[in-house]
Amino acid sequence: xxxxxxxxxxxxxNKLKEFYKLTVEENYKEMFDKIWINKEKRxxxxxxxxxxxxxxxxxxxxxxxxxxxxxxxxxIYKDENKAYLGDFLIEKKYQQKGLGSNLLSKSxxxxxxxxxxxxxxxxxxxxxxxxxxxxxxxxxxxxxFYIKGSDDLVIGMSKDLY
Numbered sequence: 001x002x003x004x005x006x007x008x009x010x011x012x013x014n015k016l017k018e019f020y021k022l023t024v025e026e027n028y029k030e031m032f033d034k035i036w037i038n039k040e041k042r043x044x045x046x047x048x049x050x051x052x053x054x055x056x057x058x059x060x061x062x063x064x065x066x067x068x069x070x071x072x073x074x075x076i077y078k079d080e081n082k083a084y085l086g087d088f089l090i091e092k093k094y095q096q097k098g099l100g101s102n103l104l105s106k107s108x109x110x111x112x113x114x115x116x117x118x119x120x121x122x123x124x125x126x127x128x129x130x131x132x133x134x135x136x137x138x139x140x141x142x143x144x145f146y147i148k149g150s151d152d153l154v155i156g157m158s159k160d161l162y
Contacts, residue, residue, distance in 0.1 A: 003069075003099060005106050008059035012068070013048045016059070019068040020044035023089050047073055047086075056114075060107050062090065062099050069094050072103055076114050083111050085121040088130075104137055108161060118160055125153040134159075 008016060021044070050057040056078055062070035073086030085107075090100055111119065123130045125144065134157050143156040 002064065004061075004063040005103055006061055006063065007110075008051065008061050008071070010048070010051060012059075012061065013044075015066075015068050016044040016048060016071070019071065020047075020089075023091055050075075058110070060103055060110075062094070062103055064094070070099060070103060072107055074107060074111070076111065076116060078114055081115055081117040083114075083116045083119050085119060088121075100133065101137065112161060116161055118158055120156065120158045122154050122156050125155050131155060131157075 047057075047059055050073075051059065054075070056076040058074050058076065060072040060074065061068055070088075070090035072088045075084045075086070077083065088100065088104075108119075119139075120142075121134065121139065123134070125131070131141075137159070139157040139159040141155055142158050145154050145156070146152070147154055
């Protein structure tokens with residue numbers, strides 16, 4: 001299969017909206033209903049807004065025939081030499097094919113250019129596959145907590161890049 005990996009820019013706005021609408025609604029709706037307060041921005045608009053306003057907010061894409069099949073939003077905190085990984089989403093039919101590992105590796109290399117030393121993320125404790133994926137890539141569990149209004153335990157993880 002022919003996959004491409006690249007950084008999103010504003011030319012991907014419509015494709016990002018389409019990707020989020022399909023991927024979140026079809027595969028992750030229950031999970032995102034619990035954590036996204038502004039349901040209207042669930043279509044990727046919140047990320048497009050961030051690309052417009054923040055030069056240290058990046059979205060890494062996986063494309064197949066120019067269609068987005070995966071994305072990884074990252075906020076870089078340059079002054080603190082750290083980054084936060086957002087909602088890492090890949091269409092279900094393309095999961096467990098090495099694409100997520102490849103995209104994560106490419107994002108790590110990119111973050112090193114900004115001298116990012118530590119990466120943080122959160123995921124739900126019940127997302128065992130996600131936790132194991134991140135552990136496989138060197139992340140360790142730092143904390144567990146509940147989001148207000150939810151009974152799902154959240155896991156905070158981190159990784160030292162160097």
